[in-house]
Structure formats: structure tokens, C-alpha cells
Amino acid sequence: MDFRVTEDQAALQEGIRSFCEGRVPVDALGGMEKQPLDRELHGELAEMGVFGLRLEESEGGVGLGMSEAALVFAELGRRLVTGPLIWSHLAAGLVDGAGSGECVVTGLDRTRASNEPILLEYLEGAGSVLVLEASGVRRIDAAAIEARAIATPLDPLTPLHHAAALPEGESIGDAALSARLRREGAILSAAMLLGVCESTLELAVAYGQQREQFGRPIGGFQAIKHILADMYVRQEQVRSAVYAAAATADGRGVGDVDRAVATAKLLAGEFALKNARACVQVYGGMGFTWEMPPHYYLKRVFVLQNAFGSADEHALTVGEGLEGDAG
């Protein structure tokens, strides 16, 4: 057992982090609103290996595993990087040009029967749409989908389209593939939510040190300090759960992979939301303004929470897994 991140992995993480800080700084978030997909950014991310990370080198990839992918996606989540990143990553090797970034791929998880409306992220600018169903995986030409843009998406950085129905498309994989992609998608979205936990804490800590009331920094008041400490504990719980899920998916875990993944996705969604809400609170009135960054994180949580299994579904998976499990 060695649950630490290696130096190589930390270097990979650092590379993505410094790229994001330069390319999508927090104070530029406003300018990214309601923009169509940034193809240039998508291409740069592809060049950094974000999409092809887990493809073999012979297929033009980097040959790494879910653990590395989780570290990378946590960094992308931390900086609210835009685009259908998880779907394009999952499509690498399945849809031509997805790994290299030439074809932007978005997608929809319809594994669970539901009467929810069909909402697609980043449809505009995408070449293909992956659809996960219990029976298998389908690929649809994005151009073949009739949909209208939602004028006011909750997350101003994630454009949405509403479609009444989806065309048939082509089958590109069986039920097993669909289950695997969904599991990987859950880990990556949990990783992005870990990034949200980290950045909201980082913002709240900086604001706590800088903002003064009653003649001293608000971070010196216990009511604020204790909010921050709880945010830290949640962040570390999410980190440990996400790393454990990724390790288990890579075959370096103990116990059931579906349980580990449900644990990570459930906690990541819950705790990212709590941390984002806490961040708004620590900012006071500033936290309720559009100009300040906290609300972007809070809104992104709802996008990530509604992908690859809801909190309710994962909570049931973990809860029901206890049944008859005599350890």
C-alpha cells in the first residue's frame, strides 16, 4: 500500500495547473460567459493530452490510468475550464478525432430510465454526441439533433440545448462498455468536484485574510475559522474518496469498484455544494454579486452533480451495498 501521489503524477498535475492559471484565470471568468465552445482551448487541452491521456501510445495517447486522469480533471474543475471535457475524454479511441481534439464530443447519460427533459451541454460546436444507455452506447451526429438553446442556463459557463427527442444514431458499443464509461465519467466528474472543493476553500481563505471588520481580518473570528476548517475536512474527505475510486478502477484498490465510485461521486457532489455555499457566505454581500467568483463554482456543481448518476442514486448504491455484506 502506498496511497500517495508520485512525483511524476504531481508534475503532471502541476503542468495542468499552471496552464489553467495562465489560460483561464479566475478574474477572466466573466468574459467566458455564454460563449460558444472555445475550439482553440479545446485544441490546446488535446495537445496537453487531456483527452488522450489513457489511450495507448500506439494510438496517439499517453498510456496513463484513471488515477492520473483524476488528478488532471481535478485541476480542470478547480479552474472551471469549459467544454465537454469528460465526454471528449471518454470518447477518445471510440470516436475519430476525439483524442486529438479535432472532433469535439459531448454526451448524455441515459442509463437510468427517466422522464427528465433532454438537455445537452455544448451541443453547439460539437461534432458527435455519445449516448450511454443500459443496453449500450450510441453515437449521434451533433448536426442531426434538433434542439433549441436555453437562454438562461444555471451555469453561465455551460451552454445548454433542449431537444425533444434524439435521432437513432449508430451503436458503437455494448452494455459493458456503457457501464464502464459511466463509471469513468462518475470518477472524472467527482474529480472535477474535488477541484471545486479546493478552489472554493482557496477563495474563502484568501478573502478571510484580506477582508477586515471590527478592526481585524474576518478570518480571525471563530465563526469564520470554523466554517473554513469544516470546508477543509470535507475537501480532504472528497480527495481521499476520489483517489480511492480511481485506484480501484485502475486495479490497485481493495473492495468493490462500483461502491468506491458511488462513494466518491456522492460525497464529491454533496461536499462541493456545501463548500461552494460556505464560500458565498464567507464573502458576505460580495458573495451574492455576479462580479465575484463564488457563484460560478456553486452553479457548476449542479452541472457536475447531474452527470453520471445523481446523489440519490449513489447514496442508494452505497447504502444497499451494506446489506448482507458480512465483511
Add this chain to the structure above:
Amino acid sequence: MPVDLRYSDADETFRKDLRAWLAEAVPAHGAPPPRNDWDARREWDSGWQRKLFDAGYAGVQWPKEYGGRGASLTEELVYYEETARAQAPYIGMNFVGIRHGGPTLIAEGTELQKQAHLPRILRGEEIWCQGFSEPQAGSDLAALKTAAVRDGDHYVLNGQKIWTSFAQKADYCEMLVRTDPDAKHRGISWLIMPMDLPGIEIRPLPTLLGETDFSEMFVEDVRVPVENLVGAENDGWRVTNVTLRFERGTAWAADIIELQRMLRDMATLAKHVTHDGASAWDDKALRREIGHLSAEVESLWAMVKLQISELAKTGVPGLGGSAIKLGFTELNQRIYELATQLLGRAGMSRSDVGELPGGLGSGRIVEKYLNTLSLTIAAGSSQIQRNIISERILGMPREPR
């Protein structure tokens, strides 16, 4: 490659042997004695410790030369997993010696002190207690006043301690005393105090469980040899923090595993409890709530593994122990509270009423719930842990000290 949770072959061999040993030793040790029969409790706790020692499982991680197994941190984790799985006797009265006093001596004690105490602690021959807290020095531990004045080759102790667990049965006490009245943190020393010295008076205090697990301890002109000083005079605060920090790596491991088991028991319990012909488990909201709690337990267990991995490779534990302590103790309360509520009217009794499946006892759940209330107070309250995290990890301004 890492981010690896798997145990090595050596770990698994250790597990296999230990599991086989526990399968016979645990049932053979019998049922625990009544909680207020102190002689029987000491005998039971020490007897188990002795069996561990004879089988080579005492002090898994302690150096071999002092009677330990000299094994790795991961083997210690396996030890916790297997003893929890087998429902082996709780560490009980040996807690302070094994988790506190011993590790402090290993890190800071003289060769003589180590040889005098470590093997005896491991064999269950020495019970230790902890004389830290005082009536006016709880969270603000460094405000302690019990005085130790040098007189030739002895310190003469006067003052009062409180909340001293198992004081009535202990042979030694890790005693924090004031050796410099003009300094605060730098005027404290760490002494090994034999409990049979004249001038020590123990007055048991009933806990909210009605048991006398802790006591007030008065010391009047108690003469402790100077050679019982651990670390330098006035350096006791640092010594204390060394132990506390090293302890936090694995201190809660056993309890977290215990909690995983409790959640499985809770599923069993929820299936048993019925209202209007439907079981509590039929309620999806309850299954989800238990799922949430279970996910939190799993994440804390992964945090322990992260902490252990860092400790194993760098030898320096991070500050993360505070986060694990805070997260675990708060979660522990929520879980037992839910279990007690699930019991419904049976939860009004501290002795078992009605028949529960799977060897569960309603009374035991209620008692455990009551006990969870102490964990968010003892060993640095939740509020103190939050102060530590926000100040030392996140860099917020410090509280008055």
C-alpha cells in the same frame, strides 16, 4: 504508479496468521466483566494484552528490542482491521500506556525508562493513566498549575488533576507539571509518576453513563524521582506534542473500522424494525441516509490510508490528524444517534430489550451512543480541532494563547 491501496503479500500473510489466531483466542477470552467491577476489568484487559504479547501481536509497530513486533505501519492497519473484524476485546485500560505513554517513551525516553516500562506495558503488567487536565486547564491545557518543585533528587508535587481515566487502577501516570511558574508553555515538564507514592488521592467521578471511569486526582507533597523526567525540564509541552502528533496517524483507525461494521449492523437492524408492517429498511430515504453515512466513513478510512502512506515514507506525520479526529468523532455521534432512534422505544433502555438479529443488543447500542458524546470533547474538542485546522493548515490568525 502509486495511489495504490493494495496490501503486500507480506501484509496478507500477516493477516492470515492473525485471523487464524484471533478465531480461537477471542472466544476463549470470554465475556467482559461488569463495568464497575474494577479488579475484574483490569484482569480482563491485562489478560488479553498478555495473550497478544505471547502471540507476538502486542505493539505491532514498536521496536523489537522492547518487546514489540517491529512491523510496518500497514501491518498495524491490518492488525486494526482484523481485531475489529473478530470483535476482539477493546484496548480498554491499556489505552494510555499503548497509545500515549509508550510511544512517548519510544520517542523521548531514556534507555533506562524504555527498558523499565515498554516491555511491561506490552505484557499487560503496567497500566498507565494520563494526568494532563486540571479544573482550570482543559482546552487551555498549558494553563496547568500542578507544581513540581525540585528538592534534591526529587520533585515535590502539589496540585489537582481531573478527568484522570482509570486512575484507580493505574500503576503509572504520565503527569504534566509546572516547573516554571513564570512561563506558560515553556514551564511544563513531563514526569512518570508511580501511582503508589504517598500523597496521591483518587476521588472517582461518575460519567454520564453512571460509571466511575474517570476521577479527580489530588497530589500533596508527592515525591517523584528526578530520573522520571521525560525530555528536559520545562520541555514537556514539546514532548506532549510529539506524542500527540505521532499518535494521530493511526489513533482512530480501529474506531473507523468499528464504525464500518456498525453501519452494516444498522442495515440489519433497519430490516428488523417494523412499523405498520413495513420495515425501516423499506424506506428509501433511510437507505440513502445510511448510504451517506457509509460514504463518509469510507472516505475517512481512505484519509487514514493517505496519512499512513505519508508517515511510512517520510517519517513525519502531517497535520491531517486533526481533520480525521474532527470528521470521525462528529460522524460517530451522528451514526449512533440514528441507530438509537431506529430502536424506537427500545432505545429508552440501557439494557437489551427484545430480540435483535445478528447478535445485536439494543442496550449496547444505546450505551455506545452515550459514549460517543465524550469523543468530541476529549483529546482536543471539535472546536479546538477547528481552531488548529484553520490556524495551522489554512493560516488564519491565531486565538489568544
